[in-house]
Amino acid sequence: MDSKHCCNENRGKMCGLDEYIKEIIGKPISEIETPALMVDLDIMEANMDKMMDFLRDSGAGVGIRPHAKTHKTPEIAMAQMERGALGICCAKLGEAEAMAEGGVPDILIANQVIGERKIRRLAALSKKPGLNLKVAVDTKENLEDISRESARQGGHVGIVIEMEVGNRRGGVRTIDEAVELAKLASTLPGVWYAGTMGYEGFAVFMPDYEARKAAANGAYDILLGFRDAIKEKAGLDSGIVSAAGTGTFPFAGKRQGLTDIQAGSYIFMDMRYGSTAGVDFKNSLAVVATITSHPEPDLYICDAGLKSMTQEFGMVGTLPSYGLKVANMSEEHVSLRPDENPEGLPGMSELDEKYAKPAKKPLGVGDQILLIPSHCCTTVNLHDILYVVRDGKVEDVWRITGRGRFA
């Protein structure tokens, strides 16, 4: 692959990207070409520390295997590992390859990997020296396919049995199936029995805190019941018992028997999690946009849109001190209008203090503004690079190498 070919293949800004990155490091964020994704490193690190403190203080012995679908960035995964994460979750095989390339030593693909070509890639990845690779499985056929190919290649794939805990997606439905799969996983060649998982995705955004707690604990009851049955009927120790997202970590983190939680969004936060009771991390992620048109006194048009920010979890936001509210969003534009009494979500306070309060007022064409994603995971998935900012300056630029690796 020569470099010209490679450049045609990649994210763009042509071969100038490396030069641009070298040039932008150390500069204030006002020099970033927008729209661009940025993370405030101090705030993100404080979120990571807060989670680790919570898990240690809860005393239940639950660890964290953070979900990389949120950041898709090996540098962030490694920062999580350095703080004591047990490993990293990935949603897809391609993401797992990206994390392994970036040096992550322990990866759980929390999803089924189906099809000959992918199972070949899975088995090949499991042979990477120093990598502990696990994958979710919910059928005997898939387990046998993985075993056969892994044995052929000399690989060793950890099998985590996915349980249905109320989410109505994948996952085995009965204890008998789970016990049979666990026995098979512990005896077939090329694979090993690594434990169980069940994700209570239906619960993570429940607005009522107590209802969410009850729903989550009900899901953990089911999951721990499966674990006990496997222990009793197959004589197998539980291995990992993995569950939970950012909306349910307060319950999972206190639940003895679970070994790790899969929360991802807590490092960045977004509009949706920011308005979810009891999830009190700070917003660290923003899309830096530029006002490109101010054609009427009460109308500001920005250069971010659906190509750089997703909308399936609702409208994006902005910081209260700008005095503007997001009125509309289209493919290439966000429209803002004056807001006399702007109300920010509690988690925005630090971003607001650092970036919006010192901003020039009144704002006009060419001025920058920070927009807050409504869903951090899918917004990150639109971007190839992440500007890493500390004290308003670009400290580094990280490549989001897991972006778009959904196959």
Added chain:
Amino acid sequence: MDSKHCCNENRGKMCGLDEYIKEIIGKPISEIETPALMVDLDIMEANMDKMMDFLRDSGAGVGIRPHAKTHKTPEIAMAQMERGALGICCAKLGEAEAMAEGGVPDILIANQVIGERKIRRLAALSKKPGLNLKVAVDTKENLEDISRESARQGGHVGIVIEMEVGNRRGGVRTIDEAVELAKLASTLPGVWYAGTMGYEGFAVFMPDYEARKAAANGAYDILLGFRDAIKEKAGLDSGIVSAAGTGTFPFAGKRQGLTDIQAGSYIFMDMRYGSTAGVDFKNSLAVVATITSHPEPDLYICDAGLKSMTQEFGMVGTLPSYGLKVANMSEEHVSLRPDENPEGLPGMSELDEKYAKPAKKPLGVGDQILLIPSHCCTTVNLHDILYVVRDGKVEDVWRITGRGRFA
């Protein structure tokens, strides 16, 4: 940039991507690693031909400058040029750079380009030999900035004055401003006056055909009024007069005085345009997905989700002959349930005949299924490669080099 670095920077599947592409060409689509974006080339080409036939037959002298925000793929832009397109529209400077790299000789950036760094890139791009580059402008300040930098670099940037025609985004609001800008564009160094544009985005999805026609023609009245005033008060010929999307092309294509339409989606179609009256192109674009779990008799889980298909225009669809309907969509999954009386949109007929009717029934884990995007432009923006399919086989793989180039 050495190749290792370049590979870390790019879309993924690591350095194996080139090998994978070589291997997959000529194979049936059942061998594609999913989720994956595919276009049926026969259907797409028929859509292109149909649009050219309509414009020729209408006799109004209106041409097409198709919007590349839909496909972001130079190969498709060049196929449009070969069929007689006047040039290509881009939404952003980065997209324009990608199209120019791919050989497109005439590009209108139908949006403002703001900020020192970007104006430097714009001026540099305008110097590419054989490229006719135009950009939308709506303020004197931006026009002067572009002129100064373009003159400094020895560039020549065409200035298209964006008019407000009812969309409430960018665009000059008064005839006096438009006349002043046109005069300036025709006299300042480094730039030239290239014409006018006004996009009636508020009208393109109006469900009632007659209401949509009235709204569109009202917008063209405004735009042509601006054009006449520039002719009368500044003595300048109109240059291009550009408007319209896929929902309004039937009106714009018959409107004397307009020179070109900016429709983009007509080549692919999607769920939203497929249910818009009078837009009778065929669906040519689909996301190829695999059923990864079938845990209950009435529930099928696919490996596509919000990372590979957008949702802001509503739920994605599938083809009627599968006998399944899309029930739900999450970040990594689409859930389908049986549908006794499936109703497809009219434009799906050819995809259905070619792909869904011959599919194995009943469907199970490992089987492929085609999903239809609700919004083609933002769905394409999630993918790095496009599988080009004819007669069910992969004829080529094109890199979507404009993907994510929103800065």
